[in-house]
Amino acid sequence: MTLPNKILVALQGDKALSSREIAERINASWSTVKRHLEVLLESGKIEREKDGRTTRYRQAVATPQLAESTPEWGASAAIPWSAESRALRASLLRPLAMREAVTYQRGLVDGYQPNQSAWLPSAMAASLEVEGRMRGQQPAGTYARKVLEPLLIDLSWSSSRLEGNRYTLLDTERLFRSGVTDGDLDAVMLLNHKAAIEFMVDAVPEYGLNSAVISNLHALLMQDLLADGSALGSIRQTVVNISGTTYFPTQVPSLLEEMFEQVLEKARQVKNPIEAAFFLWVNLAYLQPFEDGNKRTSRLAANIPLMLYNCSPLSFLDVNPQDYALAMMGVYEQRDMAMAADLFAWVYRRSISKYGVMIEAMGVPDPVRLRYRELLNEAINAVVRERMSVGEVVAGLELPEEEKQQFEPLLRGELDILALHNCARYRLTLKQVNAWLDAGRPC
CATH class of the missing domain: 1.10.3290.10 (Fido-like domain)
Structure with a gap:
């Protein structure tokens, strides 16, 4: 049972209750109950009466069943808002003067x-x-x-x-x-x-x-x-x-x-x-x-x-x-x-x-490409920013010869598809890549 429904159940009968009495009956925090009471008041499901300095609540006559969603509350209908969210929203939409000033x-x-x-x-x-x-x-x-x-x-x-x-x-x-x-x-x-x-x-x-x-x-x-x-x-x-x-x-x-x-x-x-x-x-x-x-x-x-x-x-x-x-x-x-x-x-x-x-x-990531990810990034930067050739870059790598043979075609393949729309993954600026493209993709 939702908290608003629990409040309505607690208010069944002839006796009006204060917010603190309601909180005790349903075993909920007083501040949370207060928020839900405001929502129920606005929807006409309960009534408020004052007895001197004490405010008490009772069910309204012919109270309809509490709806689980209220489109009139003004929030995006696409989101499945909980009853707690609706109560909180109603509390926050009160005038600023009615809300308590708080510190961190x-x-x-x-x-x-x-x-x-x-x-x-x-x-x-x-x-x-x-x-x-x-x-x-x-x-x-x-x-x-x-x-x-x-x-x-x-x-x-x-x-x-x-x-x-x-x-x-x-x-x-x-x-x-x-x-x-x-x-x-x-x-x-x-x-x-x-x-x-x-x-x-x-x-x-x-x-x-x-x-x-x-x-x-x-x-x-x-x-x-x-x-x-x-x-x-x-x-x-x-x-x-x-x-x-x-x-x-x-x-x-x-x-x-x-x-x-x-x-x-x-x-x-x-x-x-x-x-x-x-x-x-x-x-x-x-x-x-x-x-x-x-x-x-x-x-x-x-x-x-x-x-x-x-x-x-x-x-x-x-x-x-x-x-x-x-x-x-x-x-x-x-x-x-x-x-x-x-x-x-x-x-x-x-x-x-x-x-x-x-x-x-x-599909599944290429394990070879993943293994050389950072090295590939450095190599592409060397080609694009420093205008080194692929041969020079590969020759300078601290890799065994057989791994260099794996790495070179991977590097050339990435350079073939490098363009303005995908250069961010290599920490290259649009200006750097544009200059490299204008120079005819030297590699």
Whole structure:
């Protein structure tokens, strides 16, 4: 039985009850009951009466059966919102003056015990891991590399759109082909996302999840978008206020650094990559460790545990900005993750569906190519950037002769298909590749 139905059952009879009496009867927290009572009041299913300073509730006359979904609540109908999410949304849509001003609560992280605590339902996290995980034992980051081209566009566009970026998905594709911003800050935001994702795909398999990787993600995402260049990748020195939520009014840098490191350490310990991704996404946005760009950083960082376990990346495609904002506000104001969990599960299943089809179409990765992945990257850079010949590059490799014979045709094959649309996987810029193409593909 859902919590709203339990409340209605508790209110059966002639006696009106206070919210605390209802909470005791159904063994639920008082604050959660209060949120559900507001929803039931708005729907006309209960009535409120005042007895001096005490507010009491009773069932309305001819109360209809509680509906499991209420389309009028205004959220995206495609997402299967829980009753808890609907109650939270109703609470958050109240005027700001009616909502309680709160400060950052470090207990959210302090009380989290990796592999014991769970912010996502355990069965859901386990199911999503099975659905999203790449078959076979492959090096970390293989999944993300294989879908890198669509991921660059999808994640860059959807994350920027949640920040109010006006570019369409088609505009983003055109921008990535040209690489020209013309001083347009929306274009800068998109190209910064692209650079940050490329960095992440390269850095995470080698360095894992650590503060340097997250800080560099932030620096790349916010390059040329912050007035103070020293703030790029740096823990902020000032207080932030978000809709009545005050973050660290005293000792900002030291406390932020402590909590930042604790968030990353706990995320590293979580064995289920889906739970770890959700934990990172929620906490980096809630902590606000940087001057600006925290939500962008949290969306990209959520992909790090998924990359390490070769699970489908998370692109946040088709997320309604209002749903996203309210899910975050639920965490900021009430430390309630109901909407965030529903949103996360829905959008991750969409990512699994899209990228899983691509992976299946690609077949099993070439083990030879995987073994030489980093060496291949260095060799292609030598040919394109330094204009060395394939023969010179292969001759200089510290490999046995028989392995050089395997490597050379692989290198030539990759150079044959190298173009502007697929150069990101080799950490080459569009300008470098364009110059090499204009020179006639010298190799």
